[in-house]
Amino acid sequence: MTIYRTPDARFAALPDWPYAPKYLEIDGGLRVHHVDEGAADAQPVLMLHGEPTWAYLYRKMIGPAVDAGFRVLAPDLIGFGRSDKPLDAGAYSYAQQVAWMRQWIEELDLKNMILACQDWGSLIGLRLVAEMPERFAGVALSNGGLPEGQPAPRAFAIWRAFSRYSPVFPVGRIVNAGAKRQLTPEEIAAYDAPFPTRASKVAARIFPSFVPLGDNVAVPDQKRAWAALERFDKPFLCCFANGDPITRGGDALFTARVPGAHGMAHRALHGGHFIQENDPDGFVAAIRDVAAAGVSR
Numbered sequence: 001m002t003i004y005r006t007p008d009a010r011f012a013a014l015p016d017w018p019y020a021p022k023y024l025e026i027d028g029g030l031r032v033h034h035v036d037e038g039a040a041d042a043q044p045v046l047m048l049h050g051e052p053t054w055a056y057l058y059r060k061m062i063g064p065a066v067d068a069g070f071r072v073l074a075p076d077l078i079g080f081g082r083s084d085k086p087l088d089a090g091a092y093s094y095a096q097q098v099a100w101m102r103q104w105i106e107e108l109d110l111k112n113m114i115l116a117c118q119d120w121g122s123l124i125g126l127r128l129v130a131e132m133p134e135r136f137a138g139v140a141l142s143n144g145g146l147p148e149g150q151p152a153p154r155a156f157a158i159w160r161a162f163s164r165y166s167p168v169f170p171v172g173r174i175v176n177a178g179a180k181r182q183l184t185p186e187e188i189a190a191y192d193a194p195f196p197t198r199a200s201k202v203a204a205r206i207f208p209s210f211v212p213l214g215d216n217v218a219v220p221d222q223k224r225a226w227a228a229l230e231r232f233d234k235p236f237l238c239c240f241a242n243g244d245p246i247t248r249g250g251d252a253l254f255t256a257r258v259p260g261a262h263g264m265a266h267r268a269l270h271g272g273h274f275i276q277e278n279d280p281d282g283f284v285a286a287i288r289d290v291a292a293a294g295v296s297r
Contacts, residue, residue: 033082050119054081079203
């Protein structure tokens with residue numbers, strides 16, 4: 001397997017990113033980068049990014065969550081950020097990403113976690129909750145889902161076609177378009193930083209095709225995961241954005257089907273798809289609500 005490892009110089013002096021890189025090797029040598037901030041014995045919050053972002057997406061949430069008493073772990077998925085990037089598209093699949101993140105969690109022996117997730121962070125994170133519910137204390141879900149073969153919404157179908165066929169794939173500008181504010185040139189460059197070559201974007205390009213909307217190989221796995229979530233009775237809070245055309249209304253599936261979502265004070269956050277750029281305080285408040293609900297149950 002040919003691996004691309006983004007040069008460290010690409011990550012020098014990024015705005016609002018003071019975090020020293022930490023690495024863990026999994027699966028025979030694949031290197032996973034992650035942020036690990038806060039007291040080692042504090043309750044862990046697992047912040048999982050989506051596509052085509054990396055842990056930088058959570059830069060406005062990490063500090064406030066640590067200040068609130070949590071230990072924050074924010075990994076980069078394989079193929080993204082400072083994590084290793086296999087250059088063969090065949091190395092990637094939905095199931096493989098779940099397996100890689102499961103191995104990372106098991107190597108760190110993380111327990112009592114609150115999952116904070118959005119976009120592909122939810123597709124992967126919710127599968128992890130379903131597979132290892134004993135390691136999770138609750139979930140704060142924003143702008144994501146766990147599709148199981150439904151028709152693709154028009155906005156997503158357009159995005160999937162763009163990611164596959166567009167001759168250019170400007171990651172920073174894509175993130176900027178999905179946030180309800182104008183990112184600075186330095187912030188856009190920070191999202192571009194992991195991908196200095198066309199080949200290094202292979203995961204970012206292929207991920208939309210893995211989303212199990214319509215006929216997809218992952219649908220049976222999704223149905224098994226939903227069966228597990230329909231037994232998950234720990235706090236599950238939805239905090240979707242009011243301005244995301246892709247996931248708007250998706251929270252209704254979870255509030256209806258996940259026992260842990262019943263009785264929770266679900267909230268609407270203010271912003272677009274990349275809600276971490278618009279309403280980080282609201283997302284952190286949702287995490288605090290999940291932790292508080294876990295204590296009271």
